Amino acid sequence: MADSKDPAKPRSRGRNVKEGVKGVFYGMAAHGHVTAALRTRMYLEHLFMFITLGDMLGVPVIPPYYSLKILPYAVPNIKSWKQRVFRERDFTDQVF
Numbered sequence: 001m002a003d004s005k006d007p008a009k010p011r012s013r014g015r016n017v018k019e020g021v022k023g024v025f026y027g028m029a030a031h032g033h034v035t036a037a038l039r040t041r042m043y044l045e046h047l048f049m050f051i052t053l054g055d056m057l058g059v060p061v062i063p064p065y066y067s068l069k070i071l072p073y074a075v076p077n078i079k080s081w082k083q084r085v086f087r088e089r090d091f092t093d094q095v096f
Helices: 013-029 031-057 064-085 091-095
Strands: none
Touching: 013 031, 031 064
């Protein structure tokens, strides 16, 4: 009873070609849209964290009561957000 998804079984040449063509079409058609969507998501996450925890940077945007209600959702991301915000940037960062 050999399963068709057996990991020990080598892939056929046709399947490798199919995967390659699929990757090329993805790169031509959808890669730009996907990266733009991910960049937009990153900017929205930055904005959410800034609005919620702007007090840490000295910019109170919303009253502390509401930011404390949202705090449990933001706690896992605080450390990485602070590293991204306080990272030194160069003008070449905007180019690439």
